[in-house]
Amino acid sequence: MVVAFFVQGITGVLMLLYYVPSVDQAYSSTLFIIENVPLGWLIETLHLYSAYAMVLLAFMHLTRQYFVSAQKRPRELMWVVGMLMGFVVLAFGLTGYLLPWTVVSKSATDVAVGMLGFLPGQLGAIARFLVAGSGSDASELLRFFALHIVALPAVLLILLGVKMYMFEVHGAIESPAGVRSGTRSVPWFPDALLYLTMISSVFIAFLLAASVLFPLSLPPQFSPETAASFTPQPDWYFLWLYQILKFVSFEGTGIIYALVAVPIIFVVMTLLPFFDKGKERRLGQRPVYVTIGVIMVAELIVLTIWGYMTPGQVISDLQAVLVIGGTALVVVILSWAMYRRRKQVTPASSSSGSLSAAVLERFPILAIVFVLLLAMASVTITSSVDLVSSSSNPLLLASSLVLSAFSLYFMVRILRALVAAGSSRVKSP
Amino acid sequence: MNLNEAGTRSLASAALVTFLAVVAVYLWFIDILTMQKQFGAFLAAELTAFAMLLYLYGRPIHGEFKKQWFLAGCLFLAFSLALAIL
Numbered sequence: 308m309v310v311a312f313f314v315q316g317i318t319g320v321l322m323l324l325y326y327v328p329s330v331d332q333a334y335s336s337t338l339f340i341i342e343n344v345p346l347g348w349l350i351e352t353l354h355l356y357s358a359y360a361m362v363l364l365a366f367m368h369l370t371r372q373y374f375v376s377a378q379k380r381p382r383e384l385m386w387v388v389g390m391l392m393g394f395v396v397l398a399f400g401l402t403g404y405l406l407p408w409t410v411v412s413k414s415a416t417d418v419a420v421g422m423l424g425f426l427p428g429q430l431g432a433i434a435r436f437l438v439a440g441s442g443s444d445a446s447e448l449l450r451f452f453a454l455h456i457v458a459l460p461a462v463l464l465i466l467l468g469v470k471m472y473m474f475e476v477h478g479a480i481e482s483p484a485g486v487r488s489g490t491r492s493v494p495w496f497p498d499a500l501l502y503l504t505m506i507s508s509v510f511i512a513f514l515l516a517a518s519v520l521f522p523l524s525l526p527p528q529f530s531p532e533t534a535a536s537f538t539p540q541p542d543w544y545f546l547w548l549y550q551i552l553k554f555v556s557f558e559g560t561g562i563i564y565a566l567v568a569v570p571i572i573f574v575v576m577t578l579l580p581f582f583d584k585g586k587e588r589r590l591g592q593r594p595v596y597v598t599i600g601v602i603m604v605a606e607l608i609v610l611t612i613w614g615y616m617t618p619g620q621v622i623s624d625l626q627a628v629l630v631i632g633g634t635a636l637v638v639v640i641l642s643w644a645m646y647r648r649r650k651q652v653t654p655a656s657s658s659s660g661s662l663s664a665a666v667l668e669r670f671p672i673l674a675i676v677f678v679l680l681l682a683m684a685s686v687t688i689t690s691s692v693d694l695v696s697s698s699s700n701p702l703l704l705a706s707s708l709v710l711s712a713f714s715l716y717f718m719v720r721i722l723r724a725l726v727a728a729g730s731s732r733v734k735s736p
Numbered sequence: 737m738n739l740n741e742a743g744t745r746s747l748a749s750a751a752l753v754t755f756l757a758v759v760a761v762y763l764w765f766i767d768i769l770t771m772q773k774q775f776g777a778f779l780a781a782e783l784t785a786f787a788m789l790l791y792l793y794g795r796p797i798h799g800e801f802k803k804q805w806f807l808a809g810c811l812f813l814a815f816s817l818a819l820a821i822l
Contacts, residue, residue, distance in 0.1 A: 345769055346772055346775065349772065349775075501790050501794035504787075504790055505787045505791055506787075511783055512783035512816065513812075515783065515816075516815065516816050518776060519776040519780070
């Protein structure tokens with residue numbers, strides 16, 4: 308993430324040489340960078356993709372820390388600071404999205420800023436003024452620009468410094484038993500430094516290759532006329548929120564419920580260490596928190612994919628309950644089956660130690676396959692719900708259901724293998 | 737190919753250093769105004785080769801050298817070169 312932030316800084320400064328933060332020139336100067344400045348398209352694309360990587364890595368880091376119980380004593384404040392850093396990263400995304408002044412970015416930002424007006428009392432007016440200024444396009448762009456290049460980097464750097472200090476004080480978190488055993492200390496120089504340089508080189512190489520393969524193409528410039536014929540949709544990392552806001556219950560004045568519920572979830576997540584005070588860190592011993600964590604990740608993926616598939620479409624309450632509730636139900640059933648199986652596993656029946664070691668060694672690959680299956684299940688389940696409600700194309704519905712069943716079956720198989728391997732690892736002497 | 741043997745690592749390192757030098761010289765003389773895509777792809781290849789060299793040079797943090805990681809690097813290197821050439 309630090310490397311991604313570093314790439315963001317370098318490419319951002321280079322773009323500042325040409326970018327003009329005014330309503331008249333924001334789009335044309337961005338287009339100029341892409342089309343006329345030597346390697347400008349590469350710098351612009353690198354900036355975008357490193358931002359994506361930063362959001363993705365922040366999310367993956369958060370998920371990992373949750374499941375290894377990194378928030379537990381004495382690292383409670385590290386968790387809180389990490390969550391704040393996550394919000395700053397999202398704010399980077401929101402503010403940076405507007406800057407090219409395209410029809411996509413301006414329309415989506417207008418929706419986001421407009422939502423602030425629904426906050427109760429004076430909160431709405433204050434929040435709108437802080438984010439968008441007097442309300443004119445020019446002041447909105449200037450505020451977003453200032454936040455993006457001055458305020459947010461400064462806040463992120465301060466938080467990074469605080470987190471690094473706490474990391475020095477508390478050290479790295481130990482792996483929970485059953486996931487990895489046998490740790491040894493590694494000197495910072497040269498081993499850790501070489502390792503980090505290697506990872507950074509690979510990361511930047513990936514960004515470069517992706518930029519060459521899929522260079523950025525700018526959507527049309529914003530104007531009220533083009534915006535009228537366009538369905539606003541946020542960038543992928545806000546699609547889950549976008550999808551929630553499309554639920555019919557949250558339309559119109561109902562939006563206030565979403566604006567209260569979503570921040571409450573964020574606050575609870577941030578203050579998690581003060582709720583989850585138990586000392587147990589092993590996944591196998593924390594069924595409730597593990598299930599809640601998997602539900603959150605699954606809902607996030609499902610809502611993101613669903614939001615991408617249904618731009619501008621209002622979601623009925625029935626569909627929302629079916630998909631959100633269905634996902635949670637599936638996770639609960641899987642989790643219940645997994646923990647039930649874990650209790651039944653005995654050292655004698657849990658196959659040999661070498662088999663469990665092999666399974667645990669493949670943990671990253673299995674985790675990736677699991678996430679892919681989860682994504683496929685999300686797509687097929689949401690498609691099935693859409694197809695059932697529109698009662699069209701039974702063949703498509705059948706194939707969608709078959710694919711859902713296929714994904715769920717293999718997800719269960721992976722979970723069972725991991726639980727069996729983890730159990731035998733813990734129980735074997 | 738056993739990367740835990742010093743001889744194999746030396747051979748692979750020599751090949752990577754040669755590759756790095758050749759690509760660095762090529763990147764130095766390339767006309768970036770007309771070959772921007774190639775520049776980006778060769779830079780990706782250069783960084784990948786550099787990472788592979790660091791992998792062979794440094795002591796592995798998680799146990800022994802793994803052939804799979806090195807092969808993954810070779811594949812990505814080939815992919816980057818293909819991006820540059822095609």
